[in-house]
Amino acid sequence: MEGESSVKLHEMWASTYSKRVELALKLKGIPYEYMEEDFTNKSQLLLKYNPVHKKVPVLVHDGKPIAESYIILEYIDETWKTGPKLFPEDPYERAKFRFWASFIQQQLFESFSRVVISQGQGEALEQAVKDVFERLGVFEEGMKEYLAGGASFTNGENLGLLDILMVVTFSPHKVHEEVFGIKTMDPDRYPLLFSWITALNEHPLVKQISPPHDKLVELLQIYKPTNQARGSESH
Known part of the structure; x- marks a missing residue:
């Protein structure tokens, strides 16, 4: 699959927004690196990748960050054509x-x-x-x-x-x-x-x-x- 070796997900284990993206990646069969974030001590990478909201989740694909869970879901569905479609074609x-x-x-x-x-x-x-x-x-x-x-x-x-x-x-x-x-x-x-x-x-x-x-x-x-x-x- 394209870009599968360079997918990272900055998330927090209890975040429902993060779980949306994690489940989508698994449904598509996309290997990714899990990057756990601590809300009391946010990583410099998270602040760099999401300087506007400073929140999880952030998906980093080939070094390119995408923020906000719903936008990430659309990006995943449009980028990886294999696996089940998340959105209908019609x-x-x-x-x-x-x-x-x-x-x-x-x-x-x-x-x-x-x-x-x-x-x-x-x-x-x-x-x-x-x-x-x-x-x-x-x-x-x-x-x-x-x-x-x-x-x-x-x-x-x-x-x-x-x-x-x-x-x-x-x-x-x-x-x-x-x-x-x-x-x-x-x-x-x-x-x-x-x-x-x-x-x-x-x-x-x-x-x-x-x-x-x-x-x-x-x-x-x-x-x-x-x-x-x-x-x-x-x-």
């Missing part, structure tokens, strides 16, 4: 995928982030949880087009863009329930999404990139009391 289907990708990132992920920020704030927390459930309901309806007839993934037999975004956002739903007390993947309320995330979590490559449950619980418990004072270190 322009209309590709546009629909982009719409739902934006929904996951801007509606689901951000609304869940507000739940985390609103911990212990009474009405603010109640409204944030309500927003999450409403948007999950909308997403459940929207995915019926792609997961009809018992399909496990939205990209046929392979994982694609929506599967990647879904699994890295909600695969640790049991951790979220344990730490934040919100059950997002309720099989009674969202049977389609629950079946989807269950199938995704059983995928061998997803298992490879998923952070250990206990380690993630420990991290989020530390993060929880100070979440209002800290921003995301990945994008």
